[in-house]
Amino acid sequence: ITISTYLPIHPPTPYAPPRCTCTGCTMDEPTHARPSKKRPRLSRSRQRIRRLERDAAQRSLNGNGMNGSLPPLPVVDDDCGRRRGGGDDEDEDENENDANNDNSAGFGTLFGHPYGALPYGNIHLAAPPPPAAGGGPTAMGGEAPARHPDAVRRRGLGPLLRLLNDEQLLAALSYVDGPTLAGGVARSSRFLYVAGHHEELWRDVALRRWGESGFVVPPPGDANNLEEGGGKDASRKDDGYSKKQNSGCWKDIYAHNHHRTTVRGSSTPPPRRHEPFPVAGVYSDTFFRSFLCRSFELRPSWLAAQTVPTLNRDEVTTELFLREYEERNVPLLIRGASRDWPALLGPRRWSADYLLKVAEGKTFRATSGAAPLPAQFSLGDYFNYCSSSTEEAPLYLFDRTFAAKCPQLLDDFDAALKESCEWWSRGNKEEAGHDLFSVLGEKGRPDYQWLIIGPKRSGSCFHIDPNCTHAWNAPVIGRKRWIFYPPGVTPPGVFPSPSGDDVCMPISIGEWFLTFWDAHVERRTDPDARRRPLECTASPGDVLFVPHGWWHMVLNIGDEDGGCAGGGDDRGVSVALTRNYVSASNLSDVLRFLDTRVSQISGCRDREEAVPPEELAREFRTALLSVKEDAADGEGGRDGDDEEKKCDEGQNGTDNSTWANLLKRAKKRSKEGWECDAWVDLPSSESSCGVDAACDNRSCETNEQKTTGSSILARAKQPPCTTEDAHLDVSGPAVATSSSASGGFSFSFL
Helix, strand or coil, X not given: CCCCCCCCCCCCCCCCCCCCCCCCCCCCCCCCCCHHHCCCCCCXXXXXXXXXXXXXXXXXXXXXXXXXXXXXXXXXXXXXXHHHCCCCCHHHHHHCHHHHHHHCCCCCECCCCCCCCECHHHHHCCCCCCECCCCCCCCCCCCCCECCCCHHHHHHHHHHHCCCCHHHHHHHHCCCCHHHHHHHHCCCCHHHHHHHCCHHHHHHHHHHHHCCCCCCCCCCCCCCECCCCHHHHCCCCCCCCCCCCCCCCHHHHHHHHHHHHHCCCCCCCCCECCCCCCCCCCECHHHHHHHHHHHECCCHHHHCCCCCCEEEHHHCXXXXXXXXXXXXXXXXXXXXXXXXXXXXXXXXXXXXXXXXXXXCCCEEEEECCCCCCCEEEEHHHHHHXXXXXXXXXXXXXXXXXXXXXCHHHHHCCHHHHHHHCHHHCCCCCXXXXXXXXXXXXXXXXXXXXXXXXXXXXXXXXXXXXXXXXEEEEEEEECEEEEEEECCCCCCCCCEECCCCCCEEECCCHHHHHHHHHHHHHHHCCCCCHHHCCEEEEECCCCEEEECCCCEEEEEEECCCCCHHHHCCCCCCEEEEEEEEECCCCCHHHHHHHHHHCHHHCCCCCCCCCCXXXXXXXXXXXHHHHHCCCCCCCCECCCCCCCHHHHHHHCCCCCCCCHHHHHHHHHHHHHHHCCCCCCCCCCCCCCCCCCCCCCCCCHHHHHHHHHHHCCCHHHHHCCCCCCCCHHHCCCCCCCCCCCXXXXXXXXCCCC
16 A cells, blocks of 8 residues: 655744734734633543544544454343333342342452453543653643543554554555564554454454465464364363363464475474463553453353243143144244254263264355355364364354265164154155155255354354255253344334345344344334244254244353353353255245245255256256155155146046145145245335236346345445445446445355
């Protein structure tokens, strides 16, 4: 960056005191004749505040300073919201009185910022800095000026770089490689030491160099030399996981792998673990924001609500589940449904040692909406990463191929699922009611089952499950906090586009909690009970039914023995299983979705053997019609392209088939419209072809993809824009963000 300044050169003029402009006046006081317009002299403290405000305004281009980049802290809790809503349960208020007292005690964090950064507003509360060195009376007779309150930044960046706000500074540093960042930038000044150790900077540098090829994560805890082996030689405590460090891990990851790959075979000892030291006088909302969103203390009342319908496993029958919950599209938490699975009981219980043994030599893919690239981890390295991560949006292991990589993991729950939850038994040809995508075969169907592993405080932001599918989720290690919003009711802070292709929301779960928790509490007392959110905490041994079309967010929290449920330690990992499926209850919406939302179909775009999204609707119908009741497996054929037409006309020989009748009823309901309020047909003025939003014109899909963009990561890295600006340029990716949501990003279900 080159900044040039051209100043005109004028000869010096002698100093002359200002004189009064009154006629015939010879006094040197220019304002003596106008006392009513004389401006009062500001005190030194007021001048300091004015100077701080002016400097902050110069750097407030969506960066740090006096702007809205820091999320507002919640000011109400569950008890306050209930009292405002006119609750009359006095006993419940008394039972939660202690939690209310904890909430009113102030807002805390689990640990302090490792480099001492504070919010910019704290500069007003800081002690006045001492005068500059060599102070005393000046040549003009005044006092020596005091040191600037933000002197660490001003001196550390110099006269040119300090014109950039902190977000712009981090954007410039993102082009610097690791050795320059550590050996040059971070050693230049105290402020650049803090900026050069921003955790997200080192994450991006490491992922760009070793993300796809894989890297070793050194074990946390020991501050001595890092030894080879990473996750394989990780030292773990009795609970199976290492002690958490609060300084981050990405610089250590980079240093360890840089030494491992560049000085292999030399006698140079491995690098020592980075130990940060705090720097006083650094005030930055940008540096403090990501730390706050990751380390804020969860208040006990935030996890107290349990409004999702809950039943014990012995109380649930197949008829009851299908009639009262799946058909009515209502969430259900089933206590004890998975407690007898081998993954949770017996010698094959999924402990850290067991998972490391089963997955030895395998790599898994982890992603994050804030990271530029995915990463390949061994399971041991990922456990080490979970024990050290302090990122706002950590990398989340969401692996769809775990069954092929580790068949033993599938055996640990699949057969037991059919016994404990017979309503989710796959391949039931007689009833033809569950997992209908299985007729496309394992290779042809969209992705449907995942192994989910992440550090505590990680999770998934608000989303709707893809392809109009139902889902079930079973925690294996650690608890999960769920928040649901009914179909058609958008959660606070979530701004979807009319078509649903793009969604603007906070980039992390922590930012949503800090920014929109008050609005969420207000929604709990909505006059229309059907629009109120539902909440629950699922523990290992429970299984949660997630109906299609419901917005939901998941936060991984601690175990029953304290943990971050009460704001304590958040070490360790969370492990869960999930599976999406199509049944008779949502088949009509799935068919309509496959016909009208081709650009949103996911799970089959990056696999050559999968059915392409453009052909998925036709192939799915054909496969359903080709299945015979006496079929031995779930592999449906793709012959008989005209069977669908014959079925509609009543001329097919399989007209009496359960599958044919099921498809016929679903097609009729699909043509009548959406049964779930999560999706609506766009008006003809907003549809791509200008005729009907439900048309199957492939040119519409092309135009829609052109305006939507092709990459979630490319849109996530774009600067925020207003809704009006998002549609000015249709040649590039359109980011439909809200002007009231700073720092949001757009994404598509890819």
